[in-house]
Amino acid sequence: MTAGTVVLLRHARTAYNATLRLQGQIDIPLDEVGRWQAAEGGAALASSHRATAIVSSDLGRAHDTARAYARELEGAEVRTDQRLRERGFGAWEGLTGEEIRERSPEEYAAWRRGADPVRAGAETKAAVAERMAAAVTEHADALDDDATLVVVSHGAAISLAVTALLGLDPTTWRGLAGMHNVHWSHLHRSGAHAVPAWRLVAHNVGAGYPLDQWQAGPDWNLEPGPKSA
Incomplete structure (x- = not known):
């Protein structure tokens, strides 16, 4: 018994994302644009994937993004798992x-x-891939075959998890583009005895905004006001 669908969702924007700083396991909160992204992205994800269970990294930026999605599901429970943290740098x-x-x-x-x-x-890529794949597999195995597991985590950690779940070598294979904030990967369980056990259905899917608008936030279309005399 295992969930038929797993969705891995990256957290919304933080000030470190905006200034291109390496976050790792620093517990930095969402910024104003990030809170908007979490709400918009959560609604978009809920329109296509309604989770049976939601599990999040225990870092605040991921947990707050998970809660925004959960609100779209009438307050679904969000559990946390430290193994879903970002790669430590x-x-x-x-x-x-x-x-x-x-x-x-x-x-x-x-x-x-x-x-x-x-x-x-x-952390080594192999170590991150191992802990991420173990966490995803454990939570998926606790669900029925028709269930959907939504995992809220971090960019590098998700790329390594998907690589491992597809049976590829996380230390050498670099075939996945990095995910944007509040974008997700969708995996579906393969048939019995199939190798690998999971298939990648979609990657880096989001709310449908052009990327420049998504990164700029809700005020992207505001024209500058008239200059004072």
Whole structure:
């Protein structure tokens, strides 16, 4: 017995997202645009996927995004699981890419090529994929075959989870584009004894806004007011 559908939803925007800072496991809240994204994205997700169970990372930005979606389902329960946290990036957390490059040029270049930045104290991709896939599988296995599990997590963690669930090597395979805030991946359970056990149905699906409008927030279409004399 296992859920037939799993949806992995990335959290809404934070100030670190807006300024291109590496968040990792820093518990930073949603910003104003993020709260709007969570409401709009939650409504869009509810129109296509109505969860039987909702499980979220325990970090606030993911949990608040999960609660926005749950409100669309008349206050469905949101459970948390620490295994669904973002990949930890150690000493690099809170820094911009330029700051990381200046401080650790060689390791930064290796990271951009796909290597694990172990000297910075980051989790390995394999470790993140293992804990994410284990959490998703455990929560899915507790549900009926016609159930839908919605998992609210983080960008890097979701990419690694999907890679692992598709039976691919998370240390070397980099075939998924990173997800935008409050966008989701949809996986469907394969038939009995099929390999891999899950199939990717859709990836990086959102509320339907053009990306520039989505990133700008609810005031994207406001023209500047007249200048005072």
